[in-house]
C-alpha cells in the first residue's frame with residue numbers, strides 16, 4: 001500500500017477537520033442558524049482576502065467567478081488589456097470574445113512574468129481600454145505576475161479597473177487588495193482554501209462596485225449587485241451549497257489561527273525548498289524569476305516522457321503531480337505547494353521524483369535533491385506551530 005498524496009496545484013487535499021465539518025446535518029438557508037454561520041464566514045473571508053470589502057460567494061468553480069467578474073464589470077464592445085502568458089491568460093481572452101468584449105492581448109512567453117512597461121504601452125495605444133485582466137499566479141506555468149506594479153499602471157487613469165484572477169494566489173501570496181488598488185479579486189475553493197471544488201469568490205473594490213450599474217452584459221445567476229445586497233443581510237440569492245459553507249467556515253478558521261502573514265511565509269518557504277531541490281538535481285525550472293508560491297513547474301529532462309514520470313511517481317509513491325497544460329503538455333511537471341501542506345510533504349515528493357527519474361535512467365545522484373531541500377529548510381529557519 002502507498003499513501004495517496006495529492007500534490008497538484010488544485011484541487012488540493014482537504015484537511016480532516018474541514019472534511020468533518022462538511023458532514024454536519026444540513027440546515028435551511030433561511031434560518032437563524034444559517035445567518036450566524038454566514039456572518040462568521042463573511043468576516044473571515046475578508047481576512048483571508050486581505051480586504052475590508054465584501055467577498056461575493058458563488059456556487060461555481062473558479063472559471064464561473066472569472067465570468068461573473070467580467071460580465072458584471074464590462075459591456076459589449078468594451079476594450080480591455082489582457083495578459084496572455086499561460087492557459088489561464090488564454091481563458092481571460094476566450095471569456096472576452098465569448099461575451100463580445102474586445103481583448104487587447106499582451107502575449108507573454110509562457111514561464112515569464114509580464115513587464116508592467118508593456119501594459120503601460122498597451123494602455124497608451126488604447127486609451128479607451130476599460131481595464132486590465134491578469135492572473136496573479138498563472139497556475140499553468142508557476143509565474144507570479146507583478147500585481148502591485150500593474151495596479152499602479154492601471155490606475156494612472158482613475159476609472160480603469162484591475163481585474164485579477166487570484167484563484168491560486170489568495171491565502172498564498174501577499175495581495176493587499178485595498179491598499180494596492182485591485183478592483184476585482186477572484187478565487188476558488190479548491191486551491192489554498194483547502195476545500196473541495198465548488199465555490200467561487202469575487203471581492204470588489206468601491207470603484208468596481210460603482211461600475212456594476214454601468215455594465216450592460218447579461219447576467220442572472222451571477223448578478224453581483226444582487227449577491228452583494230443579499231450577502232449584507234447574511235443571506236444568499238439562491239440555495240447555497242450548505243456543506244461547502246460548513247467546510248469554508250472551518251478552513252477560514254484555520255487561516256485565522258495560522259495568521260495570513262505566517263501562511264504566506266509557509267508557502268514561500270515550501271516554494272523555495274522545492275525550487276532549490278529541483279535545481280540541485282540538475283533539472284531546469286520553467287520560471288527564472290517571479291515564481292508563484294503556489295506551484296513550481298520543472299522541465300522534464302530530454303528523452304524522458306513527462307507522462308511516464310508522472311505515472312511512475314503516482315504508482316510507486318502515491319504522489320499525484322500535475323503535468324503541463326496546452327503547449328506545455330508532456331514537457332513539464334507541476335508540483336503544487338498550496339493549502340494544508342508543509343515542508344516535509346515537499347521533501348517526500350522530492351524523494352519520489354529523484355527515485356522515479358533515477359529508475360527512468362536520468363543521471364541523478366540519489367539524495368541530492370532531498371539534501372538540498374533539507375539544507376534550505378534549515379537555512380530558512382521556518383518553524384511550524386504544532387499546537
Ligand SMILES: Cc1ncc(COP(=O)(O)O)c(C=O)c1O
Nearest residue numbers: 061062063088137139167168188
Ligand atoms: C489561475 C487559475 N485560473 C483559473 C482556473 C480555473 O478554475 P476552475 O477550474 O476552478 O474553473 C484555475 C484552475 O486551476 C487557475 O489556477
